[in-house]
Amino acid sequence: SQQGEEDPQALSIQEGENATMNCSYKTSINNLQWYRQNSGRGLVHLILIRSNEREKHSGRLRVTLDTSKKSSSLLITASRAADTASYFCATDDRASGANSKLTFGKGITLSVRP
C-alpha cells in the first residue's frame, strides 16, 4: 500500500520557473524524504525533513512539513531542463520503529521545457 499521495500527478513548466509539488500522508512519521528518479534509473535522495522540523533548504530545494495537516511540499526554484524527472515523497513511519522502511507515493512527473 502507498501512504504518500503527491499532487499534482504531472507538472509542466518553463525553464527558470519554480516548481511546487505537494505530498500528503496518513500516519505519524519520523521523517519525510523526497527522491528524484530519472527515466529508467534508480532513485536519488534529495532531502530529508524530520517530524520536528518545519522547513529545510538544500541548494535550489526547499521542503516544508506540516504534521498537523500531514502534508509536505517540495519547491524547486529556478528550474532547469535537467530537473525533468519523477519526484517521490516517502515517509519513514513512526510505527516502523527499528524495522525501518519507507512508504512511497505514486510520484509526480515534472517536465521542464527549455
Next chain:
Amino acid sequence: GAGVSQSPRYKVAKRGQDVALRCDPISGHVSLFWYQQALGQGPEFLTYFQNEAQLDKSGLPSDRFFAERPEGSVSTLKIQRTQQEDSAVYLCASSLALTGSFGYTFGSGTRLTVV
C-alpha cells in the same frame, strides 16, 4: 563500492522460470531493502535486512519470493516460477543507519520482464 550495484540490469524470463537478482550494497551499510516498482507507480516495500537478519518480509507478495543476505553484505532476491505480474523494476537500497534517519542510497534496479 561507491554506490549500490544491482545485476543484471535487465532480465527477460519465460513464465515459470526461476530468477535471481543480486544487490551489492555500499560497503559497511547495515540496512538493506528491496522494493518492487511497477510501471508508473512508486516503489513498494518487499523486505528489509539488518546485517544478515531479515527483520521484515511483510511486503513479499507470495511464497515464490525469497530473499537472503547470508554474510550481511550482498543480497539476492529470488523469484520462483515467475508470473507475468512479477514484471517490474526491482530496486535495492542500503543505509548506514539502523533507521531511516539519513536517507537511503538506491541502486539503478533490475528490470524484470516475464514473457
